[in-house]
Amino acid sequence: MKLLGSLNNPFVRKVRIVLAEKKLNVQLDVEEAVPGTLSVRTHNPLGKTPCLVMEDDASLYDSRVIVEYLDTLSPVGRLIPPSGRERAAAKGWEALADGLLDACVAILAERKRPDAQRSRDLIAAQFETVHAALAAMDQQLGEQLFCMGVNFSLADIAVGCALCHLDSDFQELDWRTAHANLVRLHEKLLARPSFADTQP
Missing domain, CATH: 1.20.1050.10 (Glutathione S-transferase Yfyf (Class Pi); Chain A, domain 2)
Known part of the structure; x- marks a missing residue:
């Protein structure tokens, strides 16, 4: 998996902290969500970061969606109560x-x-x-x-x-x-x- 996002973006940082707390190793591709940036829009039609690109090239976007998914990938340090x-x-x-x-x-x-x-x-x-x-x-x-x-x-x-x-x-x-x-x-x-x- 790889994460597209800017180091200064607080929503990207939220995802990065979740990755660290969950001890998940994900490549970070530094991208600025500039209108018309092709590499971001290829994976997110909204052209925004963060965007998580998965192994099968499917993608998740919006930090709330991404962190919810990441929390299911490892039992280490559960961050969201189950129900x-x-x-x-x-x-x-x-x-x-x-x-x-x-x-x-x-x-x-x-x-x-x-x-x-x-x-x-x-x-x-x-x-x-x-x-x-x-x-x-x-x-x-x-x-x-x-x-x-x-x-x-x-x-x-x-x-x-x-x-x-x-x-x-x-x-x-x-x-x-x-x-x-x-x-x-x-x-x-x-x-x-x-x-x-x-x-x-």
């Missing part, structure tokens, strides 16, 4: 963290537009989403060791990738001051080899 409410809770954490990242992507895209065309209302609305997601994650985490309680899971990986992205691309956003629970989790995650080895 029921716990599984829904873990996927809910992932959706919340990914939603925060989607808002960040929208902000960055809008900032690239010429100043005369830039929508400050859109940017403000996306920042509201970021702040609301941070507050919800901090409140839900509470005093727990990890997002799902005592066990490290996909929820922690997703949240950790989102927080690291804020640190790299939104340094003006002081998310730590009002979110002590997330700070504690973030520091714990950065000490894991899977996070340390995938720093952009």
Whole structure:
């Protein structure tokens, strides 16, 4: 298998951390998801990364789909609960963290537009989403060791990738001051080899 994606893409990083935690060896082909990039679009009609190309040349895309598949490949370090409410809770954490990242992507895209065309209302609305997601994650985490309680899971990986992205691309956003629970989790995650080895 090989993974197509950029080293700076937080969704790609989520997949890379899952690979490391599951001890799965997958070739990484560094690709930027630039419109018209043939090698990406050959495997993903949406032209986006991450994209996982399997041995039979079939492909999976969207980080949520990829990590769910990867978690089934090895019994080592199960990251997603098998069923029921716990599984829904873990996927809910992932959706919340990914939603925060989607808002960040929208902000960055809008900032690239010429100043005369830039929508400050859109940017403000996306920042509201970021702040609301941070507050919800901090409140839900509470005093727990990890997002799902005592066990490290996909929820922690997703949240950790989102927080690291804020640190790299939104340094003006002081998310730590009002979110002590997330700070504690973030520091714990950065000490894991899977996070340390995938720093952009």
